[in-house]
Amino acid sequence: MTGSMMDRKFDSLFDWFDQNRDGHLTHDDLKATATVFSQVAPPEDHANITAIHDAFEQWWQLLLRHSDTDGDGRVSRGEFITVMKTDVTAPEHFESAVMAIADAILDAFDTDGDGVLSRAEYLRLYGALGVARQHTEEAFTRLDRDGSGTISYEEYRQAIVDFYLSTDPDAPGNYLLGPVDHPA
Ligand SMILES: [Ca+2]
Ligand SMILES: [Ca+2]
Ligand SMILES: [Ca+2]
Structure with missing residues (x-):
């Protein structure tokens, strides 16, 4: 069961x-995904926009190196799920590929610069990324683990760790992209 939880999360990530x-x-898909993120960042925020593109580029290179076995430059759904579980989430890659995106996102969307994401900042970010409003509202409440009314840097990083590394079906970070308990 734990394996299938990871499969469902990476399945929804593949679709995205x-x-x-x-x-x-x-x-091109990975570059387009990076562009989706960078287009919702403030246009003058060059440092974070560059960081987002660099991290997605690194992510793509990992996918290519570890799963494109026939060398056609394409990664199938099955290959993606396998490489996510074995390589992208490996400790030596996770920080530079996945966490680098999370750090840049947090920085770019903390628009008032107080070091935390308010509900409004969080809703704006995930709304712009195309996650349904009702899921975003629920995710914010779950990810704000200490109930402070804001998502701290630590709470956001914990949500990312939950999504990519946790096999717990009830981990709050599973809700990052909306519910994953629907049939795949
Ligand atoms: Ca494609
Ligand atoms: Ca803020
Ligand atoms: Ca909080």
Whole structure:
């Protein structure tokens, strides 16, 4: 069961990354995903926009290196789920690929610069990323673990760790992209 929880989360991530919906991930898909993020960051925030693109580029290189076995430059859904579990979430890669995106996002969307994400900042971010409003509201409440009314840097990083590394079906961070308990 724990394996299938991870499979469902990475399955929904695949759908999100496959920007042209052709059932394979390519370099263009990952670049398009990075652009979705960078377009909702403040346009003058060059440092974070660059960091987002660099991290997605690193993520793509990992996918290509570890799963494109026939060398056609495309990664299938099955290959993606496997490489996510074995390589991208490996400690030596997780920080530079996944956490680098999280750090840049948090920095870019903390628009008032107080070091935490308010509900309004969080709703704006995930709304712009295309996550349904009702899921975003619920996610905010779950991710604000100490009930302070804001999501701290530590709470956001914990949510990312939950999503990518936790096999617990009730981990709050599973809600990052909306519910994952629906049939895949
Ligand atoms: Ca594609
Ligand atoms: Ca803030
Ligand atoms: Ca909090």
